[in-house]
Amino acid sequence: MQKRTLGKNLEVSAVGFGTMGFSHGYGPGPSEAEAVNLIRKTFELGCTFFDTAEGYGAGDNERLVGRALAPMRDKVVIATKFFIAGPMSRAELGKQVRARLDASLDRLGTDHVELYYQHRVPDSIPVEEVAAIMGELIAKGKILGWGQSQATEEQVRRAHAVTPLTAIQSEYSIMERTFEKDVIPACEELGIGFVPFSPLASGFLSGKVTPADDTYTGDDVRRVITRFEKDNIRANKPLLDLLNAFAKDKGATPAQISLAWMLHKKDFIVPIPGSRRIERIKENLAAADVLLTAEEFDRIETELASIEIHGNRTDEDIAKLRKINLTAATGSV
Numbered sequence: 242m243q244k245r246t247l248g249k250n251l252e253v254s255a256v257g258f259g260t261m262g263f264s265h266g267y268g269p270g271p272s273e274a275e276a277v278n279l280i281r282k283t284f285e286l287g288c289t290f291f292d293t294a295e296g297y298g299a300g301d302n303e304r305l306v307g308r309a310l311a312p313m314r315d316k317v318v319i320a321t322k323f324f325i326a327g328p329m330s331r332a333e334l335g336k337q338v339r340a341r342l343d344a345s346l347d348r349l350g351t352d353h354v355e356l357y358y359q360h361r362v363p364d365s366i367p368v369e370e371v372a373a374i375m376g377e378l379i380a381k382g383k384i385l386g387w388g389q390s391q392a393t394e395e396q397v398r399r400a401h402a403v404t405p406l407t408a409i410q411s412e413y414s415i416m417e418r419t420f421e422k423d424v425i426p427a428c429e430e431l432g433i434g435f436v437p438f439s440p441l442a443s444g445f446l447s448g449k450v451t452p453a454d455d456t457y458t459g460d461d462v463r464r465v466i467t468r469f470e471k472d473n474i475r476a477n478k479p480l481l482d483l484l485n486a487f488a489k490d491k492g493a494t495p496a497q498i499s500l501a502w503m504l505h506k507k508d509f510i511v512p513i514p515g516s517r518r519i520e521r522i523k524e525n526l527a528a529a530d531v532l533l534t535a536e537e538f539d540r541i542e543t544e545l546a547s548i549e550i551h552g553n554r555t556d557e558d559i560a561k562l563r564k565i566n567l568t569a570a571t572g573s574v
Contacts, residue, residue, distance in 0.1 A: 242287030243529050245511050248407035249279055249436025251386050253318050255529040257290030258283050259438060259515035260306050260521070264298030268461040273305060280309035283518060284317065286526050292410075292436070292513045293349075294360055295341060300348050300496035307349035311571070320356035320410075320436075321345050322390060327365035334366065335374050342383060352562065357384040358410055360501075362392045367371060372403035379404065388436070391556075394423040394566060397433070406433045413437035413510075415446060415499050416480065416550050429507060439554060440512035442504060443494050444467060448481050448488075449497035450474060465562045468552030476551040483544050491532045496521075498541075500528035505538050 243255040270276065278377055280291070295307045303321060310317050310335035323341040327334070328451065335421035346352060357378070359371055368389075386407030389400060390392040400406060411420050429433045440445060440495075445468055452471040457463040467473060491498065496514075503510055512526040533541070 242289075242526065245434075245508060247356070247436070247509065247511060248405065248432065251318065251407055251434070253290035253511055254288045255511060256288065256367070257436070257511055257513040257528050258288050258531070259292045259513040260516055261292075262298045262304055262393070263293070263305055263412075264302035264307050266297075266460060266462045267517075268457070268459050273308075275515065276305055276517075278307040279517065279522065280306065281312075283522050283526070284313055288525060288526055289316065290318045290320070290511065290513070292320045292430075292438075294324075294358075295345050295348075296322070296324055296360060301363045303345055303348035307351065311350055312430045314351060315542050318355040319349065319351070320358060320404050320408075321349065321354055322358040322360035324360040324409075329366070331370050332534060334370055337375075338374050339378070342378065346383070349469070351386065353383050355385045356388060356407055357386075358388040358408075359514050359526060360390050362389050362396050363524075368392075368396050370398040372400040376404035376407065388434075390438075392424065395433070397424060397427050399434065406431070406477065408434035408436050408511075410438055410513075412438040412439050412554060413503065414442045414511075415484075415502055415545065416438050416442040417553060418479075420573070425476040425507065428509065430528075432509075434511060435507070435510045436512065437503060437512045441499055441514050443554065445469065445477070446481075446496055446499040447483065447564075448485060462478075462554070462559055462562060465558040467553045468550075469552070469556065470552060473552035479548050480550065481505055481550065481555065487541060491531060491533075491537075493528075494524055496524060497531045499550070501531040502538065502541055503535050504529065505533045 244252050245255045246252050262271045294441045378384045388408040390410045413420055425435055452474045462467045484498050487498045488495050500512055516522050
């Protein structure tokens with residue numbers, strides 16, 4: 242597996258692994274034993290970069306990741322995330338962040354994490370205050386670097402000026418390119434890594450989704466991600482046709498072409514696709530070996546410019562899913 246560097250010196254595999262789906266977001270997951278086995282196999286296949294968060298399964302995902310990676314802890318990079326809302330005093334903010342980190346470390350069974358993200362960046366809390374607290378945690382060795390999720394260019398620049406950022410984790414894929422306009426260029430200028438979540442658009446870019454796939458239930462986020470609506474699945478066929486054509490020429494899969502496209506774009510981009518099937522995990526990690534020529538990349542870019550993307554994924558829609566599930570659980574209306 243090729244290596245890439247996030248920030249100044251955090252070396253990771255060129256393709257990482259998002260573990261959220263084992264505990265949250267895509268319906269019932271595998272057993273804990275099966276999930277541990279899959280995470281360890283992912284490591285054996287060359288992946289050294291694993292992503293989790295306190296909010297995935299109310300901490301269960303961190304416990305799972307900690308257990309799975311314990312035997313190879315000194316050979317992997319673990320990223321986790323905290324979410325905190327405000328407003329609050331600087332003292333209270335520091336107290337809460339430290340408590341969140343300590344709880345995450347306890348669940349992970351480790352004394353530090355390599356990368357600690359702020360899981361969304363609310364306007365109610367000054368980014369400079371969060372950045373200063375991250376600097377204190379770095380100085381104590383409890384985290385090696387820090388990042389933000391779904392931050393704007395302004396938030397990135399303001400935070401980086403206080404404590405240099407290691408990485409920005411935000412949604413990015415061949416279907417969702419908003420951050421190409423400003424955040425990714427800012428990361429390149431400032432020497433910050435960029436870690437795309439949902440790099441395969443929640444599995445849409447696998448090419449295996451059809452209009453008949455309308456059976457998502459429970460906490461499966463595809464219930465509310467609009468690109469999975471039947472009309473949008475049909476409308477996005479030109480994109481899948483493009484990916485299939487390139488996949489055929491390269492002896493690859495549409496998912497691998499999607500990942501190879503973003504790996505070609507910038508050498509500081511490290512996608513973190515997730516899967517609960519070993520075949521898909523192998524496929525995703527092998528995308529690092531699918532190398533596009535400059536001509537092939539330019540052809541993809543040219544054809545993409547004429548393709549309209551239908552549907553998206555928003556935090557607002559995900560919040561609707563939580564309300565739907567709460568209503569179903571309580572019987573309230």
